[in-house]
Amino acid sequence: MPRAMIESLLIANRGEIACRIIRTARALGIRTIAVYSDADAGALHVRHADEAVHIGASPARESYLVGEQIIAAALATGAEAIHPGYGFLSENADFAQAVLDAGILWVGPDPDSIRAMGLKDAAKQRMMAAGVPVTPGYLGEDQSPDRLQREADAIGYPVLIKAVAGGGGKGMRRVDASADFADALASCQREASASFGNTDVLIEKYILSPRHIEVQVFGDRQGNVVHLFERDCSLQRRHQKVIEEAPSPGMDDATRAAICAAAVRAAQAVNYVGAGTIEFIADASEGLRADRIWFMEMNTRLQVEHPVTEEITGQDLVEWQLRIASGEALPLQQHDLAIRGWAIEARLYAEDPAKGFLPSIGRLEAFDLGDAARVDTGVEQGADISPYYDPMIAKVIAWGDTREAARETLAEALDKAVVWPVRSNAGFLVQALDHPEFVAGTLDTGLIAREGAALMPPVQPSEEALIEAARALVRVEPMAGFRLNAGPLKTARFLLDDDTVTIDLDGRGVHEPVDAALVSDAGQTWQLRPWRASGAAMGAAADGAILSPMPGRIIAVDVAAGDRVAKGQKLVTLEAMKMEHSLVAPFDGTVAELTAIEGGQVSDGMVLARIEKDD
Known part of the structure; x- marks a missing residue:
């Protein structure tokens, strides 16, 4: 007999995935507990949960990556189970084991399954034994530079060097020629050491027309494993997924059956329980073919892109996770699952x-x-x-x-x-x-x-979008003969962020007491302000204004209003994204205005000072 449904759940994560898990848990009548760092004290997931526990300072290494704090929070709140979400500790086998040792249910695969698929070289060897096709390459224990160079030469260039403990695009280098291999290997190992504490690498044949295809799998404790079809995650920037979709374009039924069957065998090979993703690389130079799709790795957790699978199957994958963790069998068997329509996700x-x-x-x-x-x-x-x-x-x-x-x-x-x-x-x-x-x-x-x-x-919105936003700032009266004190106004001058633009309003109008309007066009957002109402500093933004290049904190102000300055002289120092940025005078002149205050927080594009040019 399966145990009863989980009654209380701690989510060991933050942001959108924490909110996503809370939404399903609430629908199932499960009490939810959030955890949060200093930076997340007012976050959405904290407010949506039934209860929330502070677990440390803002850096993840002092909060969301401290397993002991998370387990302590679960015990203190009486949480019956922990859901790790994705990222952070979700694929940390030691943390999963510590959760179980504390008498708390783990909403995820067994620690042994996580370990089995955690190192890329060992996982590939296990997949080969299970009859799952793997990319041609070298997985050996001999990690000497000479041996790795010989293996790369034998595989044939281009090759890909991959840290065996890697992930997220880190610890990967493409090498196009033998002469470049040694430097690429050293660079890869340095990054792997810093990111994962493990310098071991494997070498794979680099696929010249690659498609990244993955299959969603689920297993239960009754020995059942099913797939919920494939996703295509080929649109990537620097190995980071940008847009994902399901199903995969160009995938015929025979190829889909082959890749999904291979994914099920992969999950069965490690006695997999819960949600997992088998990732494949496909050589699409001649279209998608079953004999040109190879196993890359397994992610032993829920994926960021799981919503596209939910959309084409009509299933709630978080609900599946919670039911399986409660001891239930899979909600559906393979013959019950089918693809319905198409779904695309953008990050x-x-x-x-x-x-x-x-x-x-x-x-x-x-x-x-x-x-x-x-x-x-x-x-x-x-x-x-x-x-x-x-x-x-x-x-x-x-x-x-x-x-x-x-x-x-x-x-x-x-x-x-x-x-x-x-x-x-x-x-x-x-x-x-x-x-x-x-x-x-x-x-x-x-x-x-x-x-x-x-x-x-685009760097500027379309004329249509500008006019629409301008009409939010300027009342346009098309009626003939309509007069007001300001008189007819057929064109108006505005500030678009910090550049001036003149817009043909095609009518009459007067300035309304509105400070700004936002222009949204082609995915971009700009701010539009009436030029006359913007003030002298804003009006001079393109000529002598010192603007913050990004949000940050002012850590030094080296001048005062009225000071004479020379071209290139440092005026203000901004700290942003853990880097210092010096803002300097664009020409000889006088500090006519100074709004920057040491210790103050500033937004992107804020005017910090204005230099009046010498005559």
């Missing part, structure tokens, strides 16, 4: 594509993703985006009867996204969704690297 990050995808931090003064698509998020308008954690602020997921319908819905949702003043990659995502290779479904993992410049979002 919305707080980052600025125009600045090399530098993370963007600060307060979300405006945050609206509309209701055209499913949104999984852990933030809301007014929330602070901190520098301590992953910059993903939401997942936007669209479903449609066809791939094109899902793509259009997602592109439309992102096109109108409002994120301000924090920058986001929404515009970049729109460009990626509209790229001809993505539209045709012929993409591979190198698309973004090849087409990076073409995927950059």
Whole structure:
């Protein structure tokens, strides 16, 4: 007899996945306990949970990565089970074992299964024994540079060096020629040592037209294992997934049956229980073929992209996890599962594509993703985006009867996204969704690297979007003969962020007492302000204004109002993203205005000082 459903659950995570787990747990009548760091004291997941426990300082290594604190919180609150979410401690076998040793249920696979798939070389050897196809390469114990060089030469270039304990794109190097191997190996091992404390590597044949395809699997304690079909995660930037979809474009029934059967064998080989993902690499140079798809690794947890599987199968994967952890059998057998339509997910990050995808931090003064698509998020308008954690602020997921319908819905949702003043990659995502290779479904993992410049979002909104925003600031009266004290106004001058623009209003109007309006177009958000109402400092922003290049904290102010300064002289020092940025005088002149205050927090684009140029 299976035990009763879990009654109380501690979520050892934060952000959107914590909110996602809480949503399903609440629907099942399960009491939820959140944990939080200093930075997350007011976070959405903390407020949504039935109870919340503070577990440490803001850095993850002092809070979300401290297993002892999390287990202590579970014991103190009487939590019956712990769900690790993904990231942090979700694939830490020692933590899973410590949870079980404390008498708490672990919503995940057995520690032995995590260990079996945790090291890439050992996992591949186990997969070969189970008859799962693996990428040609070297998995040997001899890690001497000479042996690794010989093996790479024998495999044939290009090859990929991968840290056996790696993940998240770290500890990976592509090598195109034998002469470059030694330096690439040393660099890879340094990164692996710093990130994972393990310098061992494996070598794989590098696939020139690669597709990243993964299969969702589930196992229960009754020995059943099923798959919930495949996802395609080929659109990546620097080995990080950007857009995922299910099913995989170009996948025929025979190939799908082969790859999904291989995934089930992989899970059975480690007696897998719970949610897991088997990741494959496909050589798509001649389309998707079963004999050109190879096992890469297994993720022994729920994946960020699990919503696309939920959308095409109609199943709640978190509910499956909780039922299996409670001892129940799988909710459905393989013959009960089918693909329905298409789903595509985009990861919305707080980052600025125009600045090399530098993370963007600060307060979300405006945050609206509309209701055209499913949104999984852990933030809301007014929330602070901190520098301590992953910059993903939401997942936007669209479903449609066809791939094109899902793509259009997602592109439309992102096109109108409002994120301000924090920058986001929404515009970049729109460009990626509209790229001809993505539209045709012929993409591979190198698309973004090849087409990076073409995927950059526009630097200015369309004329139509500008006019619409301008009309929010200026009342336009098209009626003939209408007069007010300000007289007819057919054009008006505005500040778009800190550049001036003149807009043809095609009518009459007067300035209303509105300070600013946000322009949302092609996934980008800009601020539009009336030029006359903006003040002298704003009006001179393009000529002598010293602007903050990103959100941060002022750590030094080296001048005072009225000081004479020379071109290149340091004025203000800004600390942002753990780096110092010196802002200097653009020319000889006088400090006409100074708003920067040492210790003060500033937002992206804020005017910190204004230099009046010498005549």
